[in-house]
Structures are given as structure tokens and as C-alpha cells.
Amino acid sequence: MPVQMKAMKALLRRQPDNEILELAYLPVPCEVKRSQRKSLAVHVSHNHVEVRAPLRMTRTPVELFIKKHQRWIRKKLQEKQLKHAEKLTLAAGQQILYKAQEWELVIRNQGPSGVFLEPGQFCIQASGINESKAEKILTDWLKAKAKDYLPVRTQALAEYLGVDHKLKEVVFRKTRSKWGHCTSEGRIQFNWLIMLAPDGVIDYMICHEVCHLLHMNHSPAFWEAVASVCPDYKRYVGWLKANEHRLWY
Secondary structure, eight states: OOHHHHHHHHHHHSOOOOEEEOOTTSSSOEEEEEESOSSOEEEEETTEEEEEEETTOOHHHHHHHHHHTHHHHHHHHHHHHHHHHHSOOOSTTOEEEETTEEEEEEEEOOSSOEEEEETTEEEEEOTTOOHHHHHHHHHHHHHHHHHHHHHHHHHHHHHHTTOTTTOOEEEEOOOSSOSEEEOTTSEEEEOGGGGGSOHHHHHHHHHHHHHTTTOSSOOHHHHHHHHHHOTTHHHHHHHHHHHGGGGOO
């Protein structure tokens, strides 16, 4: 293909610059991103609204779409802002949610280094402690708890369901959004931050991923398998939806 033709095709494929809309009925600017898609969609974070639109769509239908959904967008902004304000911050005096209880976070500049639970207080301590060091201490503590608890429980449930031959290994990774993942090769991955959650929620996550060794989907058969070993799973799903933002740092 001639160089000129390649350059022209690349130019045609190139996406236009994003457009920022300042709309009186929204408290934050709205960014319009165009791409090779067929429909409009809106995504909301605590300080940002993004509308994804087809490449050739003009501004008028985009604005009509935003105006039609303005009430929903404002509601989502409020929800996201509240959750952002509740996000875990490793600073003295903040609240930390651990095992469904509120604890005062204490950062203590003394040895020995580690995490210590005292009445109403979640203490992270070390000599010469700072925010970075506190984060590492908490991370190491949660990882150790995860390695002690999750593989043993996962293996036991896999044996109970008769799928232990499919379970290859249990690994850990702090991901952006997932608490667990099961691959078709039988590798189960857990986010070690789940150790901040109540024990019932942790066991539900184990149950969820092990049941994927039976059904690699979220079909009715999968949820029946989950319910057979975790009858209250809907309550734990609800707890995660309501509180998971408070477990991330």
C-alpha cells in the first residue's frame, strides 16, 4: 500500500479531540469522548462526567442525551462524592472499617513494628513511621492474613465440591476493582484487601471463585452452586456493594 494511502487511512481512523461541555444543570464539566461505537453512554466519577459518543454524532443529540439523564447523573455524582469522602486514608484519627466495625486509626511512632488491635483502636506502629511505612506495614499484615486463611479454605471447599483436581493454585493481587478471579486453567486470584471485610464476606468470596471451577460463568446453575454452600450470599454481596469503597487505600 502506498505511503500516502496509509497516511490517509490513519488520518480517517484518528479520533477527534475530546470536547468539554459546561452545562448549567450539572455541577461539574462533562467530557465527550467520541469513538467507533453505535450508541451513547455516560460514566460518572466523584468529580467527572464522561459521555461516550459515536464518531459522527453532532453536539445537539449529545446534549439532549445528557439533559434527559441529568437527574440520574446528579444522583450518581452525590453517591460517588460520598464514597470518595469515605475512602480509607492512612492518617492518624481517621476511621478504618475492619470486620464490619469502626476503629480509630492510630499511627504510633515506636517499636516493635506491626499492627495491633486495642479497644476501639487499630494501631499501626514502627520506629520512624510515616504514611509510606504505615501503608507497607498494613499491606504486609493483610497479605500474611490472606496467605494463612484463603488457600486452606479454598482447598477445603474445592475438595467438598469435588473440584480440587481443577484447582491449580491460589494467588494474590491488589487489583483496581475485582475481589477475586478464577481462570479457565484453575488459578484462583484474591485481592488481599478482602481481609479487612467480615469473615462471612471473605468466605462468600472463596465460595464464589471455587464455584467457578464448576461453572465458568454467572448462569443460574452457578448461583445455585453458590447458594448450596453459602445460603446468605446475597447479604454478603449487598455488604460489599455498600462498603467495598472503604476497604481500598
